[in-house]
Amino acid sequence: MTSTQERGGVAVAGKLSTLDRFLPVWIGAAMLAGLLAGRWFPGLGPVLNAVQLDGISLPIALGLLVMMYPVLAKVRYDRLETVTGDKRLMVSSLVLNWLIGPALMFALAWIFLPDLPEYRTGLIIVGLARCIAMVIIWNDLACGDREAAAVLVALNSVFQVVAFAGLGWFYLSVLPGWLGLPTVGLEASPWQIAKSVLIFLGIPLVAGYLTRRFGERAKGRDWYESRFLPRIGPLALYGLLFTIVLLFALQGEQITAHPVDVARIALPLLAYFAVMWAGSFALGKVIGLSYERSATLSFTAAGNNFELAIAVAIATFGVTSGQALAGVVGPLIEVPVLVALVYVSLAARRWFAGPQPAPGGKPAR
Structure with a gap:
C-alpha cells in the first residue's frame, strides 16, 4: 500500500483490494459454509481429523501456518530492540495476559456457567x-x-511453556478449593505445550525471518517490501478463511444440534473479549502508547491460543467432552468478535495523533 493510500481517508477504502474491502462478508460466508458443510456432511469431521498435528486436524494446522507466514515475513526484525526497550508495553502485556486474563475468565466462567462444570x-x-x-x-x-x-507473541509463548500447567493447577484445583467450590485436575505437560508453541509459532516465525533475511540480502529492502510482500500478503487472509471454514465444518453438526449450550458458552466469551480488549486499549492510551502499540496490546490480551486449549481439553477429558466443545466454541466466537473489534480499533484511531489507516493497511511508523 502506498503512502498516499495510507493518508487518503475515504480514498483509501476505494483502493483496497476486494478481499480487504469485503473482509467481514468473506468471513461470514466462510462461517456459514463451514456450518453447512458440517451439518450436511457428517462424515467430514472424521476425514479432517484423520491426520493430526499436535492434536489439531492437519488441514487446520496448515491453514494456520499459511495464515501466519506472510504477516511474520512483514516484520522488520532489525527493529525488535525498539519494542523490547518499551517497559510500559512489556510489563502491561505480562500483567494483562498472565494475571488479569486468566482471573477474568475464571470469574466469568463461574458467573455464567455455575451449573455446567464441563463447559x-x-x-x-x-x-x-x-x-x-x-x-x-x-x-x-x-x-x-x-x-x-x-515480540509479545514470543513472550507469551515463553510464559505459556513455563506457566500454563501451574496456572491450570491453581485455577482448577487450588483457587476453587479455597472458595469452597468443586475442583478439577488438569493434565498438561510442559513438553505438550512447548510442541504447540514450536509448531504454531516457531515454524512460521522462522520461515518469515529467513524469507526477509535472504530476500533483502538478494534484492534489497525496497524490492522486498514493494514487490515481494504484496505478492504473498493475500495468503494470510486466504489461510484465515480456509481455517474458519474447516473449524466451523468440524463442529457444524454439534453446534447446530446444541444451540442453547453454544449460546451459554458464548456469553462469557463475549464478555471476556469485550472487557479484555477495551480495557487493554484504554490502558495503552492512558500510559502513553502510540495507536499502533495500543492496538497490539489490546489484541494480544484479548485473543486466546485455541489450538492449545482444544488439545489440552481433548487430552485430559476426551474428544467428545463438554470441555472440548467449549474450547472449540472459543474461536468460533472469537473470529467474528475480533474482526468487529478491528473496525472499532480503526475508528478509535482518532483518539491518537497521526493519520487513520485503513483495514489491513501498513501502520504509520
Whole structure:
C-alpha cells in the first residue's frame, strides 16, 4: 500500500483490494459454509481429523501456518530492540495476559456457567491459553505494530511453556478449593505445550525471518517490501478463511444440534473479549502508547491460543467432552468478535495523533 493510500481517508477504502474491502462478508460466508458443510456432511469431521498435528486436524494446522507466514515475513526484525526497550508495553502485556486474563475468565466462567462444570472448565482452560496465532492477523488488519506483535507473541509463548500447567493447577484445583467450590485436575505437560508453541509459532516465525533475511540480502529492502510482500500478503487472509471454514465444518453438526449450550458458552466469551480488549486499549492510551502499540496490546490480551486449549481439553477429558466443545466454541466466537473489534480499533484511531489507516493497511511508523 502506498503512502498516499495510507493518508487518503475515504480514498483509501476505494483502493483496497476486494478481499480487504469485503473482509467481514468473506468471513461470514466462510462461517456459514463451514456450518453447512458440517451439518450436511457428517462424515467430514472424521476425514479432517484423520491426520493430526499436535492434536489439531492437519488441514487446520496448515491453514494456520499459511495464515501466519506472510504477516511474520512483514516484520522488520532489525527493529525488535525498539519494542523490547518499551517497559510500559512489556510489563502491561505480562500483567494483562498472565494475571488479569486468566482471573477474568475464571470469574466469568463461574458467573455464567455455575451449573455446567464441563463447559466452565473448558472456558477456564481457554483463558489460560494466551494467543500466539490468530492475533498476528487481527493486529495486522488493525494496523498495529508488527514488531511489537512479534515480540509479545514470543513472550507469551515463553510464559505459556513455563506457566500454563501451574496456572491450570491453581485455577482448577487450588483457587476453587479455597472458595469452597468443586475442583478439577488438569493434565498438561510442559513438553505438550512447548510442541504447540514450536509448531504454531516457531515454524512460521522462522520461515518469515529467513524469507526477509535472504530476500533483502538478494534484492534489497525496497524490492522486498514493494514487490515481494504484496505478492504473498493475500495468503494470510486466504489461510484465515480456509481455517474458519474447516473449524466451523468440524463442529457444524454439534453446534447446530446444541444451540442453547453454544449460546451459554458464548456469553462469557463475549464478555471476556469485550472487557479484555477495551480495557487493554484504554490502558495503552492512558500510559502513553502510540495507536499502533495500543492496538497490539489490546489484541494480544484479548485473543486466546485455541489450538492449545482444544488439545489440552481433548487430552485430559476426551474428544467428545463438554470441555472440548467449549474450547472449540472459543474461536468460533472469537473470529467474528475480533474482526468487529478491528473496525472499532480503526475508528478509535482518532483518539491518537497521526493519520487513520485503513483495514489491513501498513501502520504509520
